[in-house]
Amino acid sequence: MSENLAIEARGLAKAYGSTRALDGLDLDVQRGVILGMLGPNGAGKTTTVRVLTTLLRPDSGTARVAGFDLATDAAQVRRRIGLTGQYAALDEYLTGRANLIMIGQLGRLSGRQARTQAAELLERFDLTGAADRGVKTYSGGMRRRLDLAASLMTRPEILFLDEPTTGLDLPSRMATWESVRELADTGTTVMLTTQYLDEAEQLASRIAVVDRGKVIAEGTPTELKNRIGGQRIRLTVESASSLGEAAAVLARYADEPPRTDRALRLIDAPVTAAARQMPAIVRELDAAGVLLDDLAIRQPSLDDVFLTLTGHRAEPEAGDHDALVLAGAQVQEQI
Amino acid sequence: MAAIALPGVSLAPETALTRFWWAIKDTWVLTRRSIARIVREPEQLSDVTIQPVIFVLLFTYVFGSAILLPGGGSYHQYLISGMFGMTMAGSAPGTAVGLTTDMSTGLIDRFRSLPMSRSAVLAGRTVADLLTQIIGIVVLSATGLAVGWRIHNGFGDALLAAGLALLFAFAMTWAGACAGMLIRSPEAAQALGFIVFLPLSFVSNAFVPTQGMPSWLRAFANWNPMSAVAASCRELFGGPNPAKLVSAWPMQHPELAVVIWSVALIAIFAPTAVFLFRRKVLR
Numbered sequence: 234m235s236e237n238l239a240i241e242a243r244g245l246a247k248a249y250g251s252t253r254a255l256d257g258l259d260l261d262v263q264r265g266v267i268l269g270m271l272g273p274n275g276a277g278k279t280t281t282v283r284v285l286t287t288l289l290r291p292d293s294g295t296a297r298v299a300g301f302d303l304a305t306d307a308a309q310v311r312r313r314i315g316l317t318g319q320y321a322a323l324d325e326y327l328t329g330r331a332n333l334i335m336i337g338q339l340g341r342l343s344g345r346q347a348r349t350q351a352a353e354l355l356e357r358f359d360l361t362g363a364a365d366r367g368v369k370t371y372s373g374g375m376r377r378r379l380d381l382a383a384s385l386m387t388r389p390e391i392l393f394l395d396e397p398t399t400g401l402d403l404p405s406r407m408a409t410w411e412s413v414r415e416l417a418d419t420g421t422t423v424m425l426t427t428q429y430l431d432e433a434e435q436l437a438s439r440i441a442v443v444d445r446g447k448v449i450a451e452g453t454p455t456e457l458k459n460r461i462g463g464q465r466i467r468l469t470v471e472s473a474s475s476l477g478e479a480a481a482v483l484a485r486y487a488d489e490p491p492r493t494d495r496a497l498r499l500i501d502a503p504v505t506a507a508a509r510q511m512p513a514i515v516r517e518l519d520a521a522g523v524l525l526d527d528l529a530i531r532q533p534s535l536d537d538v539f540l541t542l543t544g545h546r547a548e549p550e551a552g553d554h555d556a557l558v559l560a561g562a563q564v565q566e567q568i
Numbered sequence: 569m570a571a572i573a574l575p576g577v578s579l580a581p582e583t584a585l586t587r588f589w590w591a592i593k594d595t596w597v598l599t600r601r602s603i604a605r606i607v608r609e610p611e612q613l614s615d616v617t618i619q620p621v622i623f624v625l626l627f628t629y630v631f632g633s634a635i636l637l638p639g640g641g642s643y644h645q646y647l648i649s650g651m652f653g654m655t656m657a658g659s660a661p662g663t664a665v666g667l668t669t670d671m672s673t674g675l676i677d678r679f680r681s682l683p684m685s686r687s688a689v690l691a692g693r694t695v696a697d698l699l700t701q702i703i704g705i706v707v708l709s710a711t712g713l714a715v716g717w718r719i720h721n722g723f724g725d726a727l728l729a730a731g732l733a734l735l736f737a738f739a740m741t742w743a744g745a746c747a748g749m750l751i752r753s754p755e756a757a758q759a760l761g762f763i764v765f766l767p768l769s770f771v772s773n774a775f776v777p778t779q780g781m782p783s784w785l786r787a788f789a790n791w792n793p794m795s796a797v798a799a800s801c802r803e804l805f806g807g808p809n810p811a812k813l814v815s816a817w818p819m820q821h822p823e824l825a826v827v828i829w830s831v832a833l834i835a836i837f838a839p840t841a842v843f844l845f846r847r848k849v850l851r
Contacts, residue, residue, distance in 0.1 A: 288850075311683040321674060327605065339594055340683060367608055
C-alpha cells in the first residue's frame with residue numbers, strides 16, 4: 234500500500250442483473266490531484282463514486298480510500314471524504330444555513346464549529362444573502378453551490394463530485410470550477426466524474442477514461458492526446474456530394490483513414506507535419522474540384538482520444554462544441 | 569499511518585460507548601431537523617391537529633346520538649379516550665410518509681457518506697414524530713373539553729394516560745418506519761394509512777364497545793393494542809369503560825397491556841426497521 238495514494242482500487246466489479254456496471258475497474262489517484270473520470274452515460278462513473286464513498290458494496294474487488302480499506306474500515310473512510318452527488322442532497326424545507334449546520338454536526342463538528350464553518354462557506358460560495366431562506370426558493374445554481382459547500386463542511390481530505398456541473402448554465406459551471414481549483418490548491422484530493430470533455434480538460438490534472446465499467450486509459454490530458462498521435466487536419470466541404478473525393482485526397486496524406494461526418498460535412502484525420510503538407514493537400518483538393526468552407530490544423534481533443542479508444546463519442550451531443558462554448562460566446566460559426 | 573489532523577473531526581477509533589453517545593447526538597440533530605421542517609411547513613401537522621378535531625366532532629354529533637354504551641355513560645367521555653388510541657396509531661403512516669420522502673431524495677446518500685450513526689436516520693424521524701404526537705394530545709384534550717369531556721380522576725392519572733398513549737405512539741412510529749422501508753413512494757405510504765391503519769383503528773373499542781361485534785371480530789378487537797390504549801385512558805380519565813365487562817386479559821389490565829404491547833412492538837419493529845434500512849441502502 235502506498236502512503237501517497239488517496240484512492241487505490243483493484244478489480245472493482247458490480248453487476249445489476251445482467252448489466253455489469255463495473256467490470257474489473259482499477260484506479261490509482263495520488264493525493265492532492267484533481268482526477269477527472271471521463272466517460273459516457275452508463276460507463277460506470279457514478280457506480281465507482283458510490284462504491285468509493287461507501288454507499289455501495291462491490292460484488293468483488295478491493296479499494297482503499299485515504300488509506301483505509303472500504304470493506305473493513307468504512308467508518309474511517311467516511312470521516313475523511315466529502316460527497317456531492319448528481320442530485321442536490323439538501324433538505325428543501327430547511328434554510329441553506331440550517332442545512333450546512335446539520336451536515337456539519339452529523340459530520341461530528343460541535344455546534345459552534347458547525348456554525349462558524351457554515352458562515353465561512355456561505356460567504357465563500359456567495360450565498361450569505363440567501364442563507365436564511367428555505368432551499369426551496371433557491372435556483373439550480375444556488376442549490377449546486379450549497380450542495381458543494383455541504384460536502385466541504387467536514388473539511389474532507391478527499392472530495393468526490395459526481396457530475397458537479399450537469400444542468401448548470403455557463404456562469405455557474407465556471408464558478409463551480411473555480412471553487413474546485415481553490416480546493417485543490419489547499420491540498421484536497423478531488424475526484425470528479427463528467428461527461429463533458431472541456432470540464433475534464435479545464436479542471437483535471439489527470440484523466441481516467443472509463444468505458445463499460447473499466448478504466449481504459451489514464452494519464453494527464455497531454456499524455457492521453459499524445460497517445461493518439463499529433464496534429465490533425467479538419468476540413469468542411471461546401472457540398473456533401475464532394476465528401477467522397479475530399480476524403481480520398483486527405484487519405485493519401487493521413488496517418489489513418491479519415492473520419493467523415495456527413496451531417497456537418499466534416500472530414501478529419503491525423504496528419505504528420507500537417508502545416509508542411511497543407512499546400513499539397515489544398516492543391517489536390519482544388520484539382521479535384523472540391524470547394525471548401527473551412528480548413529484547419531488542430532491539436533487532438535479529448536474527444537479524439539475518446540473516439541480512438543472506445544470507438545464512440547464521449548458525449549451524446551456533438552463532439553468538441555463544448556471546448557468552443559467554454560472559450561466564450563463565439564459559438565461555432567465556422568461550420 | 570500518518571493521519572492528517574483536521575480541526576473538529578476526531579479521527580480516533582471509537583468504542584461501543586462513544587458510538588452510542590454519537591447515535592444519541594445524531595438522533596437529536598435529525599429530530600431538530602424534522603421539527604424545523606414542521607415550523608416551516610405546518611400543514612404537515614394536519615394528522616395531529618385538524619384530523620382529531622374533525623373526528624371528535626363527527627363522532628360526537630353524528631354517531632354519538634345513536635350509540636348506547638353497555639353500563640351507560642356519556643358518549644363524548646367515551647370517545648375522547650378512543651381518539652387518543654386512534655391519533656397515536658396515526659403516527660405510523662406519518663412516519664412512513666416522512667421516511668419514504670427522505671429516501672426518495674439524495675439526502676440519504678449524503679447522510680450515509682457522513683460518519684454518522686446509521687440508526688439515527690430512522691430514530692431522528694421517530695423521535696420527532698413522537699414529539700408531534702404531544703401536540704395531538706393537547707389538541708385532542710382541548711377539543712374534548714370543548715364538547716364536554718372531563719378528567720375525573722385527577723391530573724396525575726391523566727398524565728399517566730397521556731404517557732401510556734405516547735409510549736404506544738412511539739411503538740407505532742417504529743411500525744411506520746418498517747413500512748417506510750418496504751414501500752417506495754410517499755403516496756403509497758399515505759395509501760397504506762387508509763388501507764391498513766384506519767380499518768385496524770376501527771376494529772377496536774375506540775369508537776364503539778366491542779360487545780356488539782360478531783364473536784370472531786370481538787376477539788380481535790379485544791386484543792387490538794388500540795383497545796388497550798383506549799381502555800387504559802378511560803380508566804385513568806374516569807367515566808364509562810364498558811371494556812371492564814370484557815373478560816379478555818388486556819381489557820382487565822389495560823395499563824399493563826399497553827406497556828407490554830408497546831415494548832414488544834418496539835423490540836420487534838425498531839431492529840427490523842434498522843435492518844431493512846441497511847439492506848435497502850446498500851444495494
